[in-house]
Amino acid sequence: MTAWGALALPADQILWIATSVGVAALIRAFTGFGFAMLVVPVFSLILAPNDAVVLSAVLALILGLVTYRAWWGLFPLAPVLPMMAGAFFGTAVGVWFLSSLSVLEFQLWIGVLVAAASLALARFTPGERPASPPLALGTGVASGLMNGAFAIPGPPVILYVVATLTDPAQSRAFLMMFFFGSSIVSLAMFSLAGLVSTRPFQLLWVAIPAMWLGNQLGNAAFHRFAGAAYRPLVVGLCVLIGLSISAKALIDL
DSSP, rough: OOTGGGOOHHHHHHHHHHHHHHHHHHHHHHHHHOHHHHHHHHHHHSSSSSHHHHHHHHHHHHHHHHTGGGGTOOOOOOTTTHHHHHHHHHHHHHHHOOEEEEEEEHHHHHHHHHHHHHHHHHHHHOOOOOOOHHHHHHHHHHHHHHHHHSSHHHHHHHHHHHHOOOOOHHHHHHHHHHHHHHHHHHHHHHHHHOOSSSSSHHHHHHHHHHHHHEEEEHHHHHHHSSSSSSHHHHHHHHHHHHHHHHHHHHHHH
């Protein structure tokens, strides 16, 4: 594909990318999480596994950069170092796993993972519990494994934040910070593993405008409606997407 080849994408693929990225950016701006859990399953339907995870990571990096004022300086510092150290190790192992998957295997794993993680989030009761460096380290390793294999670092760190932080603004800022750092780590690992191609970057013309619009709407929603009402919507949507992707992969096997 030439540098302008992405302009000739089928209309349905453009619609899938724009819609998934826009909705995911809105939810991420409102809650601090959910971006990768929504876009990677959709990307897996129209892109090769390596292109799907790279595009998701690139968009997460861009989001973190352009929205840094929404999270910088608002998160607790104590768990950052052990969690990012664990994420670095876990991502390296996860990338090795990604390189061994076929397209259908990738879709199946993505679907099952997203559905299971969403159900776990739905059953988890928010509440402030003691945090510790070993807990942060273990959370980082688990998140890194999912980040390297599927570019979805969210579920372990979301559970950590729900369990240890009760302030919505602080929780949102911590998640945004961690996902920004995770995107840097994953892109570095993907590059070292030779998984980065030009295709994801050719699709940015579709994704970035949708991401910008979704982010603006999500920020407005957060400042007006911040609270726990978003959880059933995010969880239900992720479960539906995960089960749909898994069903498609099983049918195609």
